[in-house]
Amino acid sequence: MSNDVVILGLGYVGLPLAQEAIKAGLTVLGYDVNAKVVDSLNAGRSHVDDLSDADIAQMLAGGFRATTDETEIASAKTAVICVPTPLSADGGPDLGAVDSATRAVARNLRPGMVVILESTTYPGTTDEYVRPILEAGGLTAGTDFHLAFSPERIDPGNKQYGPHNTPKVVGGHTEACTEAAAAFYGRFVATVVRTKGTREAETAKLLENTYRHINIALVNEMAKFCHHLGIDLWDVIKAASSKPFGFQAFYPGPGVGGHCIPIDPNYLSHNVRAKLGYPFRFVELAQEINATMPAYVARRAQNILNDAGKAINGASVLLLGVTYKPNIADKRESPATPLARALAGLGAKLSFHDPYVQHWDVPGVDAIRVDDLETAVAQADLVILVQKHQQYDADHLASIAQRFFDTRGATSGDDAVRL
Structure with missing residues (x-):
């Protein structure tokens, strides 16, 4: 050999x-x-x-x-x-x-x-x-x-x-x-x-990602009711994170993506149903919650425009960052894709910017790539930060945008609406 x-x-x-x-x-x-x-x-x-x-x-x-x-x-x-x-x-x-x-x-x-x-x-x-x-x-x-x-x-x-x-x-x-x-x-x-043995090693990977999947679903659900109650969830997470034991911070977002979190827990859920005959309810509920986030973000975007007296039908919406995680080019299972479909379904005219992505194809959706970031941000009726790439100065972009929706908690001032 x-x-x-x-x-x-x-x-x-x-x-x-x-x-x-x-x-x-x-x-x-x-x-x-x-x-x-x-x-x-x-x-x-x-x-x-x-x-x-x-x-x-x-x-x-x-x-x-x-x-x-x-x-x-x-x-x-x-x-x-x-x-x-x-x-x-x-x-x-x-x-x-x-x-x-x-x-x-x-x-x-x-x-x-x-x-x-x-x-x-x-x-x-x-x-x-x-x-x-x-x-x-x-x-x-x-x-x-x-x-x-x-x-x-x-x-x-x-x-x-x-x-x-x-x-x-x-x-x-x-x-x-x-x-x-x-x-x-x-x-x-x-x-x-x-x-x-092999089963323990196989299950360890599924437990790791199921743990993340469920906790992301928890904060996504909290993001929804905190918004309705006028509570800043990002400030809540910051405060909770000060506890030196018993808490690990997870953050809400427009959905989950990549090759692990949206997929791996389903293997476990499928296996439980197939072999034991009953549902793995934690996993299935987490999947349900996380899968609804792109549609929820689209509704929030519609409301932001409504509050400004503008209809989303015909409005120009710019998506910033279409990859599944920051600072890479990987678009696998990115929540930007279902978000784009939801926004297009409401009649929005979409454009996108991503420093790592030159071509982004969403079947049935016309989304034009913009090169001049600051001009595009200033001209759009609504800018949505979908992924917080290191190249984005979120506070600055929010300050020059007509309306800025931050789904990643990247802004610190009052120029943006945060998830």
Whole structure:
């Protein structure tokens, strides 16, 4: 075997993992079914926010290479599956990419290999779904090869925590599998946390994101009634945050987005319904609340214009920031998309500005990108801060806008209406 690891799936999860392994001196092969991605990486071009072209060049200089040839998987001591698991039509995870990647590994499985699934999914996937595929060729997990689950914890745009200093949770099919996977990650991750098995590791990821999902829903619900009661929720959160124990601040917003918070808790809810026959009511209620926020923001926007004697039908509305989180270009599941649909449905004429996004396509909605930020802010009937990118001086923009709706608590003065 000529490679320490092959990483299947070279996106937001797999590529940073490959970079960290390269830094530690491991020989790393990247595998992806997308030939454009592979060719781009081999040419030194990055397609993810957290890695620059210079980062890819350093990886290539360190021996990294990407391929679409699955037979090369057999050259690796460890195979890590980092493919996406979007929601399927029934609300559970779509395991199509996991199935494809697992079968590619199975066709090239060698005795002694360590196979690790990182893709977020429901508890039991590693043991009940992945293991039978791998064992179909005659090798047995825990005896002939090692099998484990280790949830990805990549937080795009986070400058403080990356693959090296974010603790790595690992749970194996057997105790020996856990130790084999832990030994692999221990070569380039500072802290490895072992669980009792694969199900515990799978559920740990779902608990992390369900915790955030539910608490975001709590403050979103509070934002609605605080508005009606004339209470400044942002000031309330600031005051509550002064308590040095027993409280963690969460903040309201126009909705939740990204590849984790709006999706992962549904895996757990779906699994509970499918296997136990009853709903996971906390998760489903949180999903209901968070999913209503774009429509709620649109209604608030309509009311702001009404208070000024203007109809939203025909009004010019400028959206600032259309990505799902600040300071990155990732638009996956961004709340700006359903917000734009809601505003367009009310007759608003939409435009947008985002320093990270040149093209934004919302089917059925015409939203023109503006380049001159200050002129566009001054001319719009209503400006809505949807994402608080570091390039936006929210107080200044609010001061020059006719009307400014701050959904992120980024303003401090009286020039803006805050969520």
